[in-house]
Amino acid sequence: MTHVRGKITTVATIAFLSLLCLLFVLPIFIVLFNSFKGQFFIANAPFALPNTDTFVGLLNYKNGIAKIGFFSAFGYSLLITVLSVFGILLTASMTAWYVTRVRGRGVKALYYALVFSMIVPFQMVMFTMSRVANLLHLENPLGIVVLYIGFGAGMSVFMFSGFVRGIPVALEEAAEIDGCNPIKTFFYVVFPLLKPTAIMIAILNAMWIWNDYLLPYLVIGSQYRTIPVAVQYLQGGYGSRDMGALMAMLILAIIPIIIFYAFSQKSIISGVVAGAVKG
Amino acid sequence: MHKALKKYFPVFVFPTLIPFVISFLIPVVMGIYLSFTKFTTVSNATFVGLENYKQLFSSGDNFLHALWFTVRFTVVSTLTVNLFAFALALLLTKGLPGTNFFRTVFFMPNLIGGIVLGYIWQLIINGLLSGLGVDITYSASYGFGGMILLTNWQLIGYMMIIYIAALQNIPREMKEVAAIDGANAWQSLRHITLPLVMPAVTICFFLTLTNSFKMFDQNYALTGGAPGRQTSMLALDIFQTFYGSVGSEGVGQAKAVVFFILVAIMAGVQLYFTRRREVDA
Structure with a gap:
């Protein structure tokens, strides 16, 4: 009797979860089928499927791509994200090793300044930072990488330091006796041991930089648009925007994320959890 | 060396x-x-x-209104997100078939950027409201509800994953012993599961809290503060003060400093709770 009841509960729970799953992906599917409808058939009836009157094929995609320069936005997003993530991994891991192994007041002050930067909201530095970036001619896709390295340093050095502490100093001393200078020791001994942490930090930073809107908008937004800036650019004045193009661009903005997620789902989820628990 | x-x-x-x-x-x-x-x-x-600073606390400025809106939003979203995430985590740790698939789907919205999220939900909410002949800019309470829906959609999966990790760490024997002693499901949840996942609850509460309190992109894309600036949260209010009109940059910067102090206080409280837990354990 309890066995049967257990089975019914199981089936009911799975049915309930499946329904929830559908509800969770529904918003994306609604955007997807609207992206194939003419722009004047979207805002009034977003829940109507496309029909022979409203179906426009790939027209919205064509218009949207032309309007916001989607492919160049994709290129800038990719370039900035990849360079920034590699830059952060390299600089933050080196600094984390240094501040963990070398004692001194200056080093300690730097470490606390980095940790402190994690809690400062972006709005605090938004205006002054874009001024400084302007002054130093950092308003280009390479310059913004420098800014991301600076902003990413706090969390990344903090997380790397936590793992460097777990590396036995004896390993590094053995390398030194074998004739390694600190640079060699770092790249041959320390860095390989940090690899699992590096993957986690890379994922956390990649998600943040890929989706970041304000920093690229304020610093390079007038000349180089990343994907979030390009999507927002489509907005224009309220009411006058091309809803069809917007739907199509939302879909194109989501596709790379879904592909990335499909390939590295496990490390994304475990990275995010570890990041949350650490930070 | x-x-x-x-x-x-x-x-x-x-x-x-x-x-x-x-x-x-x-x-x-x-x-x-x-x-x-x-x-x-x-x-x-x-x-x-x-x-x-005098200016931003004066009655003519939007800051206090934005602060109040942000506080209300943060409280409601923190409670709803954590409640749903925890309930989902309980369902997904029962060893049912398909658990991994469900987890993957529920987590997915978390990866989508705030601007894109904002426009997805603007479409849905305007669609729902079109039956009433209005859209999300009609009333601040529609904007508020929209923000809550969006935030739940974005954060439930994330918090659920953290709760699942915590639930899986509970030794099976503890629940079995409780069952033998005659504890029902509710008692077992209340007296065994909950105390053991408290660290995860602290983490998730503060994550949702700071995430909601500092939210910008979603707010900017979904309502843009409309109607007027009634649904502008603090981060957006600061942005609008800086870039909305020439001459109020100083006020914007002062608002940013106050915003920073509030966020720092929250971080301090979080540190206090996390440290205290470590001492207890």
Whole structure:
């Protein structure tokens, strides 16, 4: 009797979860089928499927791509994200090793300044930072990488330091006796041991930089648009925007994320959890 | 090794230190100074003392309204997100078939950027409201509800994953012993599961809290503050003060400083709770 009841509960729970799953992906599917409808058939009836009157094929995609320069936005997003993530991994891991192994007041002050930067909201530095970036001619896709390295340093050095502490100093001393200078020791001994942490930090930073809107908008937004800036650019004045193009661009903005997620789902989820628990 | 390493300061620290000084240290110091001045570009700043701070707390300014809106939003979203996430985590740790698939789907919205999320939900909510002949800009309570829906959609999966990790760490024997002693499902949840996942609850509460409190992109794309600036949360209100009208940059910077102090207080409280838990354990 309890066995049967257990089975019914199981089936009911799975049915309930499946329904929830559908509800969770529904918003994306609604955007997807609207992206194939003419722009004047979207805002009034977003829940109507496309029909022979409203179906426009790939027209919205064509218009949207032309309007916001989607492919160049994709290129800038990719370039900035990849360079920034590699830059952060390299600089933050080196600094984390240094501040963990070398004692001194200056080093300690730097470490606390980095940790402190994690809690400062972006709005605090938004205006002054874009001024400084302007002054130093950092308003280009390479310059913004420098800014991301600076902003990413706090969390990344903090997380790397936590793992460097777990590396036995004896390993590094053995390398030194074998004739390694600190640079060699770092790249041959320390860095390989940090690899699992590096993957986690890379994922956390990649998600943040890929989706970041304000920093690229304020610093390079007038000349180089990343994907979030390009999507927002489509907005224009309220009411006058091309809803069809917007739907199509939302879909194109989501596709790379879904592909990335499909390939590295496990490390994304475990990275995010570890990041949350650490930070 | 560590004596040798010390001399390598420029190699190991400069690559982080220089970007950090440019993008963070100088802007923070400048920002604090500028909050006591009137300026449009940085070079023409004139000292005005506490004038900007007086202005932002005056009744004519939107700041206090934005603060109140943000607080209400943060409380409701923190409670709803954590309640749903925890319930889902309970269902997904029963060893049912398909658990992994469900987890993957529920987590997915978390990866989508705030601007894109905002426009997805603007479409849905405007669609739902079109039956009433209005859209999300019609009333602040529609904007509020929309923000809550969006935030739940985005954060439930994330918090659920953390709760699942915590639930899986509970030794099976503890529940079995409780069952033998005659504890029902509710008693077992209340007296065994909940106390053991409290660390995860603390983490998730503060994650949702700070995430909601600092939210910008979603707010900017979904309502843009409409109607008027009634649904602008703090981060958006600061942005609109800076870039909405020339001459109020000093007030914007002062708001940013107050915003920072509020976020720092939250971080301090979080640290206190996390530390206390470590002592207890």
